[in-house]
Amino acid sequence: MSALAWIAVLSLAAWLWLLLGQGLFWRTDLRLPPRREPADWPFVCIVVPARDEASVLRRSLPSLLAQDYPGRAEIVFVDDGSSDGTGRLARALADRHRGLPLTVVSPGEPPTGWTGKLWAVRHGIAYARAAADRKTDPRARAAAREYDRDTYPQAPEYLLLTDADIAHEPDSLRELVAAARTGGYDLVSQMARLRVASVWEQLIVPAFVYFFAQLYPFRWVAGARTRTAAAAGGCVLLRTEAAERAGVPDTIRHAVIDDVALASAVKRGGGRIWLGLADRVDSVRPYPRLADLWQMVSRSAYAQLRHNPLLLLGTVAGIAVIYLAPPVTLVAGLALKEPVTATAGGAAWLIMTATYLPMLRYYRQTLWLAPLLPGTALLYLLMTVDSAVQHYRGRGAAWKGRTYKRPDRAEAAPDQ
Incomplete structure (x- = not known):
């Protein structure tokens, strides 16, 4: 198989794991648990x-x-x-x-x-x-x-x-x-x-x-x-x-x-x-x-990665393989007449789209947005990279006039 085919298969394997092994994250039926009114209501x-x-x-x-x-x-x-x-x-x-x-x-x-x-x-x-x-x-x-x-x-x-x-x-x-x-x-x-x-x-x-x-x-x-x-x-x-x-x-x-x-x-x-x-x-x-929306996401994205450049690289690679590879490998596989590449890429994109549908229903949005998830993921990738760039420029984690430093540096210098 070509390198492109291996990427498509890897992406499909990742989506099969996410579908079945990641706590059924895509389901939206987890609301407040069963409850009954207590005998006394606390303060x-x-x-x-x-x-x-x-x-x-x-x-x-x-x-x-x-x-x-x-x-x-x-x-x-x-x-x-x-x-x-x-x-x-x-x-x-x-x-x-x-x-x-x-x-x-x-x-x-x-x-x-x-x-x-x-x-x-x-x-x-x-x-x-x-x-x-x-x-x-x-x-x-x-x-x-x-x-x-x-x-x-x-x-x-x-x-x-x-x-x-x-x-x-x-x-x-x-x-x-x-x-x-x-x-x-x-x-x-x-x-x-x-x-x-x-x-x-x-x-x-x-x-x-x-x-x-x-x-x-x-x-x-x-x-x-x-x-x-x-x-x-x-x-x-x-x-x-x-x-x-x-x-x-x-x-x-x-x-x-x-x-x-x-x-x-x-x-x-x-x-x-x-x-x-x-x-x-x-x-x-x-x-x-x-x-x-960019500011909402980017202000904390790099903090989510503990300000670790290796985690940032891993995240970029992961988003590329999991979200961007399926449509790219499907189109490339069809263009290059590589059936394995096209089939694996298409199947991965199909699973991705299917897992996104419940969230769109929860938000009462058109289901035609589901196939566009790779494009949204690309935006999130760019927001995450921008979060890291702003951090190293000293403008990371900024919100409403305040900029917060890394935890290990917060004691050494006052917040702005």
Whole structure:
């Protein structure tokens, strides 16, 4: 066989393994696990880190304020040095919509070695623990008097960590707590359905979730005997005791991919975790241009590879063989009249297309996008390479005015 034929066969073998041996990553039926309502509803503190989120807050924060939760719940909104009036808007929305009590706090600039989001989360958790019984909001004081302190302790039993661009249906918190209590999970995370409206979002967003599930098969995440751990940072219900046991967020303070780092820390600490797709939790953040999506992916892609040039080369080679080789070898095999090359390349492309269909259905997109996955994979390859280039230029992991250094250098130089 020619070298091209061997590449096609290798790609086909890789896709057969991915189809059957990678935790059925391509299936999209893993939603919240079976659950029943608990006899008593625990105290939950919702921590919302936010930096310059005024443009999305009107569509997301009211959904948290309107949570229909039978127990005690409150919101700690952490304004992380916003310059667009995010904190003021959060207070105004809370006054207008009422609902759950909300407190706006500001942690100041993160110290050396901390990412801004994790510093905000740390501040929010600390505030929730210290101020659970020292309410300043009259509505919160009135609500607190309605609960038995033996049933609802001062410190929250659970923390809901959710991003400022995430909108929740009214029963979202209730369902998350019921799932965690029923299954005995220390961490329950739902991957919010991202916005898919523009042409670029249609092309890139479903593939983003598809690739994530391929790297971290959700069924493996929930397995107690597997090392695979991941979460979706937009919606994470975390047992406070598990967070303390794992030492988070302090132990992961430098993590750019904080959701995966959080889940890994909890699982290493003996906690049970679960991750799945969401039906009633949605991101309202728009990514209308290719440049917006490019920045979203490239800011953390090289960090995902632990800033390792060898892993980068391996990733580029892997994407080329797994995603780019099938259509190339099919066309080349037909042109060169090499039946083995064409057959293996076509079969690999067919399997790739078939595994992508469930994700397109989940996102309610036309199924004709499935054969275009190799082109999207090429874009992700270029984004990953660009992430490495920006890192070596000193502009890697940049987000909203901050640039984060490699963990082993974070202690030596202040964050920008």
